[in-house]
Amino acid sequence: MSKHHINVTINGKSHEADVEARLLLVHFLRENLNMTGTHIGCDTTSCGACTVQLNGKPVKSCAVLAVQADGMEVKTVEGLAQNGNLNLIQQAMHENHGLQCGYCTPGMMMTASAFLERNPHPTEDEIRHAISGNLCRCTGYMNIVKAVQYAADKMAEGG
Amino acid sequence: MIPPSFDYVAPKTLSEAVAALGQHENSKVLAGGQSLIPLMRFRLAGPTLLVDLNRVEGLSYIEEKDGWLGIGAMTRQSAIEHSQLVSEKYSLLADTVKVLSDPVVRNLGTVGGNIANADPVNDQPATMLAYGAEVVAVGPDGERIIPITSFYLDLYQSALARDEILTEVRVPASRPRSGGAYLKLERKVGDYATAAVAAQVELDADGNFASVGIGLTNVGLTALKATEAEDFLKGKAASDANLRQAAALAAEAAQPIADVRGSEEYKRSLVKTYTVRALRLAVQRAKGG
Numbered sequence: 059m060s061k062h063h064i065n066v067t068i069n070g071k072s073h074e075a076d077v078e079a080r081l082l083l084v085h086f087l088r089e090n091l092n093m094t095g096t097h098i099g100c101d102t103t104s105c106g107a108c109t110v111q112l113n114g115k116p117v118k119s120c121a122v123l124a125v126q127a128d129g130m131e132v133k134t135v136e137g138l139a140q141n142g143n144l145n146l147i148q149q150a151m152h153e154n155h156g157l158q159c160g161y162c163t164p165g166m167m168m169t170a171s172a173f174l175e176r177n178p179h180p181t182e183d184e185i186r187h188a189i190s191g192n193l194c195r196c197t198g199y200m201n202i203v204k205a206v207q208y209a210a211d212k213m214a215e216g217g
Numbered sequence: 218m219i220p221p222s223f224d225y226v227a228p229k230t231l232s233e234a235v236a237a238l239g240q241h242e243n244s245k246v247l248a249g250g251q252s253l254i255p256l257m258r259f260r261l262a263g264p265t266l267l268v269d270l271n272r273v274e275g276l277s278y279i280e281e282k283d284g285w286l287g288i289g290a291m292t293r294q295s296a297i298e299h300s301q302l303v304s305e306k307y308s309l310l311a312d313t314v315k316v317l318s319d320p321v322v323r324n325l326g327t328v329g330g331n332i333a334n335a336d337p338v339n340d341q342p343a344t345m346l347a348y349g350a351e352v353v354a355v356g357p358d359g360e361r362i363i364p365i366t367s368f369y370l371d372l373y374q375s376a377l378a379r380d381e382i383l384t385e386v387r388v389p390a391s392r393p394r395s396g397g398a399y400l401k402l403e404r405k406v407g408d409y410a411t412a413a414v415a416a417q418v419e420l421d422a423d424g425n426f427a428s429v430g431i432g433l434t435n436v437g438l439t440a441l442k443a444t445e446a447e448d449f450l451k452g453k454a455a456s457d458a459n460l461r462q463a464a465a466l467a468a469e470a471a472q473p474i475a476d477v478r479g480s481e482e483y484k485r486s487l488v489k490t491y492t493v494r495a496l497r498l499a500v501q502r503a504k505g506g
């Protein structure tokens with residue numbers, strides 16, 4: 059069946075490949091590029107573990123074809139830290155014990171960081187609403203919400 | 218799981234997309250993909266050609282024109298959610314997109330996909346039935362308008378021909394003294410409705426019902442329009458007794474089946490309760506509250 063030549067910019071770096079139409083974006087990241095920071099949880103668009111940013115918006119990469127991302131920008135958890143330093147949302151998760159087993163964390167951070175760019179001064183309700191498509195099976199939501207709030211507060215302080 | 222193999226095209230124009238759809242017998246439109254791709258992964262759908270509409274220009278907009286609110290088929294649910302026009306003037310639609318799947322899925326999920334999917338679990342169909350919406354479909358012979366009331370034929374079956382593409386949904390423009398509400402019970406965010414009720418009302422100068430639309434989600438093979446409940450309320454006062462009577466008629470119109478989300482009796486009772494509440498909220502909003 060049809061093969062397609064794609065060029066996807068991932069975390070600022072261009073990646074070219076020939077892919078089958080049926081290859082999912084999450085498999086392209088994990089298996090073709092060995093970028094295993096993006097996790098597969100439910101495989102059914104329910105859990106959000108595979109969330110990446112596609113042209114700046116969080117999407118579930120288990121329900122996007124790699125070929126659909128041709129010419130687009132993808133940001134994954136590997137693109138958050140700069141020069142080995144955790145970025146703000148990563149620091150916030152660290153400081154607030156925002157992860158237990160860590161499985162949902164990459165997806166949670168990709169959703170949370172896109173959300174904070176759109177809404178830098180969120181209420182607790184808005185945070186809970188924003189992350190409601192990402193499940194934490196440890197049920198550690200209290201600290202995840204705290205972490206997002208912490209990141210927002212730090213942003214307001216200017217860094 | 219990995220979907221079975223298929224061919225894929227991403228045309229730039231609508232006419233190319235229509236032509237591509239017609240070329241293969243087992244072709245399917247890819248809109249947001251949030252229902253279709255999981256279905257393909259589970260091998261519950263196996264199109265041999267996907268025609269991706271994501272690169273067709275001009276199918277994403279929300280605008281008032283000629284007495285309608287026109288929404289392009291590829292408009293993401295999140296765009297509707299963040300539309301000031303919708304949140305100010307179309308409360309039923311605004312309510313619906315807030316509870317439709319989850320915020321991440323809404324970044325890709327489209328209004329056209331939710332409607333054309335013809336799956337009774339989707340939320341937009343009942344809302345569009347309550348509004349009395351129309352959809353625009355484009356095929357090889359051009360464009361035609363289909364009233365939403367004749368769009369849903371059966372489970373997963375709509376009035377769209379195999380080589381027709383839904384391009385726009387038109388909601389009647391917001392009128393004075395009108396309001397709506399969508400109430401959904403879901404087990405968790407992102408789940409389909411156990412049952413949900415869409416209500417859209419317009420009051421006359423005396424506060425009686427000038428028009429009423431009631432749509433029901435996931436209690437039948439298609440989204441249902443509670444016609445008897447609507448007819449009962451027309452011209453009547455928005456009293457609690459009347460709302461309760463209408464809700465009983467809506468519950469009778471529901472055809473739920475027992476599943477993991479509840480028994481038939483439970484879902485019918487839910488339709489009754491949510492119809493009263495949705496109507497009450499719609500009336501309150503129509504009065505400007």
